[in-house]
Amino acid sequence: WPRTSERIDGAITIGGVDVRDLVAEYGSPLLVMDEEDFRSRCRDYRASFHDGDVHYAGKAFLCREVARWIMQEGLGLDVCSAGELAVALSVGFPPERITLHGNNKSVAELERAVVTGVGHIVADSFEEIARLGYLADKHGVRPKVMIRVTVGVEAHTHEFIATSHDDQKFGLSLSSGAAAEAVRRVLALPSLELVGLHSHIGSQISETAGFEVAARRLAGLLAQIKQEHGVVLPELDLGGGYGIPYVDGDDAPDIKLIAESLREIVAHVCASAGLPLPRLTVEPGRSITGLAGITLYEVGTVKDVEGLRTYVSVDGGMSDNIRTALYGAEYTARLASRSSEAAPMLSRLVGKHCESGDMVIRDLYLPADLAPGDLIAVAGTGAYCRSLANNYNYLPKPAVVAVSGGQARVIVQRETEEDLLRGQL
Ligand code: LLP
Numbered sequence: 001w002p003r004t005s006e007r008i009d010g011a012i013t014i015g016g017v018d019v020r021d022l023v024a025e026y027g028s029p030l031l032v033m034d035e036e037d038f039r040s041r042c043r044d045y046r047a048s049f050h051d052g053d054v055h056y057a058g059k060a061f062l063c064r065e066v067a068r069w070i071m072q073e074g075l076g077l078d079v080c081s082a083g084e085l086a087v088a089l090s091v092g093f094p095p096e097r098i099t100l101h102g103n104n105k106s107v108a109e110l111e112r113a114v115v116t117g118v119g120h121i122v123a124d125s126f127e128e129i130a131r132l133g134y135l136a137d138k139h140g141v142r143p144k145v146m147i148r149v150t151v152g153v154e155a156h157t158h159e160f161i162a163t164s165h166d167d168q169k170f171g172l173s174l175s176s177g178a179a180a181e182a183v184r185r186v187l188a189l190p191s192l193e194l195v196g197l198h199s200h201i202g203s204q205i206s207e208t209a210g211f212e213v214a215a216r217r218l219a220g221l222l223a224q225i226k227q228e229h230g231v232v233l234p235e236l237d238l239g240g241g242y243g244i245p246y247v248d249g250d251d252a253p254d255i256k257l258i259a260e261s262l263r264e265i266v267a268h269v270c271a272s273a274g275l276p277l278p279r280l281t282v283e284p285g286r287s288i289t290g291l292a293g294i295t296l297y298e299v300g301t302v303k304d305v306e307g308l309r310t311y312v313s314v315d316g317g318m319s320d321n322i323r324t325a326l327y328g329a330e331y332t333a334r335l336a337s338r339s340s341e342a343a344p345m346l347s348r349l350v351g352k353h354c355e356s357g358d359m360v361i362r363d364l365y366l367p368a369d370l371a372p373g374d375l376i377a378v379a380g381t382g383a384y385c386r387s388l389a390n391n392y393n394y395l396p397k398p399a400v401v402a403v404s405g406g407q408a409r410v411i412v413q414r415e416t417e418e419d420l421l422r423g424q425l
Helices: 019-026 035-048 064-072 082-090 107-116 126-139 178-187 209-229 255-272 323-327 417-421
Strands: 006-008 011-014 030-034 053-057 076-079 098-100 120-123 144-150 193-198 235-237 279-282 293-305 309-314 333-335 344-350 359-367 375-379 399-404 407-412
Touching: 011 019, 019 030, 019 293, 019 375, 019 399, 019 407, 030 035, 035 053, 035 064, 035 255, 035 399, 064 076, 064 082, 064 407, 076 082, 082 098, 082 107, 098 107, 107 120, 107 126, 120 126, 126 178, 144 178, 144 209, 178 193, 178 209, 193 209, 209 235, 209 255, 255 279, 309 359, 323 359, 333 359, 359 375
Parallel strands: 030 399, 053 076, 053 279, 076 098, 098 120, 120 144, 144 193, 193 235, 235 279, 309 344
Antiparallel strands: 006 011, 030 293, 293 309, 293 375, 333 375, 344 359, 399 407
């Protein structure tokens, strides 16, 4: 739950605003962002990585207002498409604090990054290194480049979001020598400035060991580069992926401790190779925005399937949160609009889409007196819900509202029927 959420007079409040007032004013479903929660997590990260850089991973949830929060809190931004870059630039985000990622950036995307002076471009393939060299020459600039290294860590998370074992599409493998070859190729192009190495092992990871192994291997490659080329690269970008607690019993890494151990590991490897400590960057997305967001839904039907469970249908579903269907993700939810003394009933929280996979929460207990019109709040929907949202069954995407200090304001408008028909002949 967001740091500012409380239960007052039976209803949940967030940022000092009663969820019943939010739905009355802005409709349902509604994504509510606790601005103070979001900003305070930015500050926590900056304090933990005080001698490095924190780049928020925009893919977790980006809109113009969130880009402003990131900018004001002094973080950098990681983008992985021209669209994400456009959102950032539209609010005056300093391009030198932006990193561009992606395993298949288009030539147009690379060119835009080169021309706008994006601070770091992370090269993910040999083709891309050649394209970058060409574009830098063409525009007479010398962009800062990092190499995305696949360090061979088997991260303990869902297969779809693990990214550092060898058999997947991202990066250049350390074990096969592809990463070392990429370093040679970038160093051979005078129009590119190789500043460091990058690794991202996956997402929603709660065990710290994987991050530590990755940091050790990446620092090891720095040492190898010094030996082979006599070049000292000044930066390491250790990616994101720090997990958050979605349900009771979920572990989440302590960011302060991780920062200390990563720094120590890199310092140790570098010191033994006679290298100074490189500047460390991390790229958290979920762990900054995830718990800041809740989704409010209105209950439409309560259907008892005899002897099995009760199906509680709400007015959204896999169009505003596809994570349950896609990854078997788990969430916590509560009756948000009143208190109830009724006994808990085994329920399944489902959406309104035309398939049975449309579940928000597979198994949960809700009060037995639940009725149409009640509001349900689902916690932890601030990351990868809005950014993965879709218009399945022509549902308009919900509004996003920011709350802070007892005030609420729309930061992304609810889509309308007109929006849904736009562009169709
Ligand atoms: N850096 C890079 C290069 C990444 O690819 C990602 C996430 C991050 C940073 C941020 O990771 P985070 O701190 O948010 O875990 N849609 C999936 C998650 C996909 C993550 C993709 N990359 C989900 O809903 O769980």
